[in-house]
Amino acid sequence: MxxxxxxxxxxxxxxxxxxxxxxxxxxxxxxxxxxxxxxxxxxxxxxxxxxxxxxxxxxxxxxxxxxxxxxxxxRQFSYADFRDMVEARSVIVEGILRRSAARALAEAAPEALASVRRRAEEAGRAALAGDLDILIGYDLRFWRELSGLIGNPYITDFLDRVRVQSWIFIVPVLRRAADDLRGRLWHGHGELVEAVAARDVAAVERLITDYNAHSLALIGSLSA
Known part of the structure; x- marks a missing residue:
């Protein structure tokens, strides 16, 4: 053929x-x-x-x-690179929330939200258990599907790229951690989905801000 x-x-x-x-x-x-x-x-x-x-x-x-x-x-990334990644994804998320996100989230199909909820449950469970290998895959799929609700593939691809680069930096840091990761990793995926489902943009902004602060603090302490 x-x-x-x-x-x-x-x-x-x-x-x-x-x-x-x-x-x-x-x-x-x-x-x-x-x-x-x-x-x-x-x-x-x-x-x-x-x-x-x-x-x-x-x-x-x-x-x-x-x-x-x-x-x-x-590629080798530094903690300074990681801070810039967090800032970049924050700027993008804040921008879409201020513009078209509220309307787009309101129009999101129920089955799409149901799929994101399933990803959130798995990611949250893996994070609480400190199971890094399982968390990575579910976390990436969770954020990709969540950002996909906006309906802009360029935004989705950009955020996915930044999140992948973030994981590349933080995975070795987390694996080197001498103490147990259980309960130390961010596990607010489910709460974030419910805020999205409720069309509560303020709660979404707060949760993402808290998530970024948590990531910087944890990785900063482990990198020191």
């Missing part, structure tokens, strides 16, 4: 990019880790072309850096 090879290659490219993205977020591909196209291709048992394309996609997302004649390196 004409074009079928291109479709398969595109699908493989996406699969490799998603797999590597998960490895980076989870910290299994650690910040500063250097590798080549050949190394990844051999690891996944595929040709170099889709791997190279996948790695360039991750570079565009700000997760990898290209090193001339050396390959690729997982």
């Amino acid at each position: 004409p074009g079928s090879e291109a479709v398969r290659r595109t699908t493989l490219r996406s699969q490799i990019a998603d797999a590597l993205r998960d490895e980076v977020i989870a910290g299994r591909l650690a910040a500063g880790r250097q590798f080549t196209v050949k190394e990844i291709a051999e690891s996944y048992g595929v040709s170099a072309t889709p791997v190279r394309e996948a790695l360039l996609d991750l570079c565009a997302q700000g997760l990898l850096d290209v090193e001339l004649h050396k390959g690729y390196r997982v």
Whole structure:
């Protein structure tokens, strides 16, 4: 079939990019880790072309850096970077709340809110238990679906990108924590969904402000 090879290659490219993205977020591909196209291709048992394309996609997302004649390196973020990420997502969220969010949230389909509620329950449960591996996936899906209620894919993609970068920085910090994470991670996902469902923009703003303050304080104390 004409074009079928291109479709398969595109699908493989996406699969490799998603797999590597998960490895980076989870910290299994650690910040500063250097590798080549050949190394990844051999690891996944595929040709170099889709791997190279996948790695360039991750570079565009700000997760990898290209090193001339050396390959690729997982980007390293600092606590100062993390503070800037929190500020960036705060500015975007505050902006959409002031403009079109109230109307968009009011018009959100019940089934969409039900899906966000399920994500919130799982994310909140994992956060309370201090189960980082489970929390990462549900937390990213929760925020992506929640921001998706606004109906603007550019906003959703931007927030998702910043949140992924935030996780890349904080996961190693949390894994190095000597004490138990149970009860220390933010778990207000459910409360936030209910504020959204009630169209209570003020409560949404308060919860997001509290969440950002909690993140900065916790990561700041663990990074010290």
